[in-house]
Amino acid sequence: MELLVIFISALLINNFVLHYFLGICPFIGVSNRLDSAVSMGLAVTFVMTIAATVSWLIYYLLLVPYHLEFLEIVSFILVIASLVQLVEMFIRKVSPPLYQALGIYLPLITTNCAILGVALLTVLKKYNFIETLVFSLGAGLGFALAIIIMAGIREELEFADVPEALKGAGITLITAGILALAFMGFSGLIK
Amino acid sequence: MNLWKEFIKGWWKDNPVFVMVLGMCPTLAVTNTVENAIGMIAAVAFVLIGSSFIVSLIRKIVPNQVRIATFIVVIATFVTMADRYLAAFYPSLSKALGPYVPLIVVNCIILGRQEAFASKNGVIASLLDAIGMSIGFGIALMLMSSVRELLGAGTWLGMKVLGSWYIPWQVMVLPAGAFFVLGFLIWGFNSINKAFSKG
Numbered sequence: 304m305e306l307l308v309i310f311i312s313a314l315l316i317n318n319f320v321l322h323y324f325l326g327i328c329p330f331i332g333v334s335n336r337l338d339s340a341v342s343m344g345l346a347v348t349f350v351m352t353i354a355a356t357v358s359w360l361i362y363y364l365l366l367v368p369y370h371l372e373f374l375e376i377v378s379f380i381l382v383i384a385s386l387v388q389l390v391e392m393f394i395r396k397v398s399p400p401l402y403q404a405l406g407i408y409l410p411l412i413t414t415n416c417a418i419l420g421v422a423l424l425t426v427l428k429k430y431n432f433i434e435t436l437v438f439s440l441g442a443g444l445g446f447a448l449a450i451i452i453m454a455g456i457r458e459e460l461e462f463a464d465v466p467e468a469l470k471g472a473g474i475t476l477i478t479a480g481i482l483a484l485a486f487m488g489f490s491g492l493i494k
Numbered sequence: 495m496n497l498w499k500e501f502i503k504g505w506w507k508d509n510p511v512f513v514m515v516l517g518m519c520p521t522l523a524v525t526n527t528v529e530n531a532i533g534m535i536a537a538v539a540f541v542l543i544g545s546s547f548i549v550s551l552i553r554k555i556v557p558n559q560v561r562i563a564t565f566i567v568v569i570a571t572f573v574t575m576a577d578r579y580l581a582a583f584y585p586s587l588s589k590a591l592g593p594y595v596p597l598i599v600v601n602c603i604i605l606g607r608q609e610a611f612a613s614k615n616g617v618i619a620s621l622l623d624a625i626g627m628s629i630g631f632g633i634a635l636m637l638m639s640s641v642r643e644l645l646g647a648g649t650w651l652g653m654k655v656l657g658s659w660y661i662p663w664q665v666m667v668l669p670a671g672a673f674f675v676l677g678f679l680i681w682g683f684n685s686i687n688k689a690f691s692k693g
Binding site for chain 2: 321322323324325327328331373374375376377380381384415416419420423424427466467468469472473474475476477479480481483484487
């Protein structure tokens with residue numbers, strides 16, 4: 304039950320994009336077409352779950368026993384950067400079609416603050432291993448959900464008459480604001 | 495004269511937030527009050543100026559293949575310093591900013607300036623570029639947080655500005671308000687730039 308609450312809360316209520324403002328760069332950059340948004344969402348979910356669990360292991364098995372908690376930031380970012388490289392090589396070897404779909408998005412993920420954010424938040428919230436797994440999966444799917452909805456809206460927006468100066472980032476942010484208002488409706492889901 | 499240009503370009507022409515649309519996470523997340531915004535501006539300025547200085551110093555001895563990893567380690571070191579300093583001397587501010595201080599590591603403004611400028615230019619030019627960009631970032635965050643705090647709570651830096659007749663516009667402090675304010679500010683910014691370039 305506890306795990307379900309963590310999952311739903313990471314997915315909908317505390318949505319990473321619309322509540323924590325993490326991963327805004329890809330959210331604005333890659334949300335103009337639906338198919339690329341789906342690939343990006345899946346790639347982020349995949350890397351986020353692995354990165355959060357590996358960071359958790361590093362933090363509790365390596366940093367805490369040796370009292371090196373102050374190295375948290377440096378070690379997490381290095382773990383994530385090398386992990387993304389590894390995942391990229393692994394996918395290219397094992398599943399070329401998957402690599403075709405996700406390939407160009409993987410390097411972009413290193414600088415996605417949502418990945419580092421989820422690793423830092425699991426430490427901050429003192430989650431155990433299983434909770435970390437569930438939390439990062441929910442957060443990743445929440446990111447995918449937000450970016451896919453956004454891409455759907457933006458494809459429709461192409462036909463709208465947006466003022467010249469508002470095109471691009473401006474209208475995307477205002478749309479995201481309305482989306483955030485809509486997601487606030489979920490906050491009654493868990494007491 | 496050329497150096498002066500590097501210094502002021504970040505204020506308006508190449509403003510990191512409004513024109514380049516970089517560093518969105520802190521811009522949106524910590525601008526609910528002016529106080530949080532000032533803390534974030536100081537932390538980002540410290541990290542940006544410090545890492546630009548180091549990166550421009552070591553730019554000739556870093557092999558090209560490992561430059562991104564090197565920049566990230568330099569940035570992460572400065573971020574750790576800023577994070578520990580805030581936690582030790584301003585515990586309440588550090589708590590309010592939460593994970594957003596460590597997240598400066600992945601702030602695209604900082605890595606972007608190292609890659610685009612500090613790794614190619616001398617120490618003086620890089621420092622001026624970093625200070626200019628920090629001022630531009632500061633302008634953007636002050637604008638955002640002033641609008642949000644004023645409309646959302648009727649105060650500015652904790653001081654009461656609007657009288658008791660004012661009913662706080664709650665949504666401005668909430669995440670949705672951040673998106674709206676930034677969207678409208680970028681709209682205004684673009685309109686002003688367009689009007690000037692025509693005339």
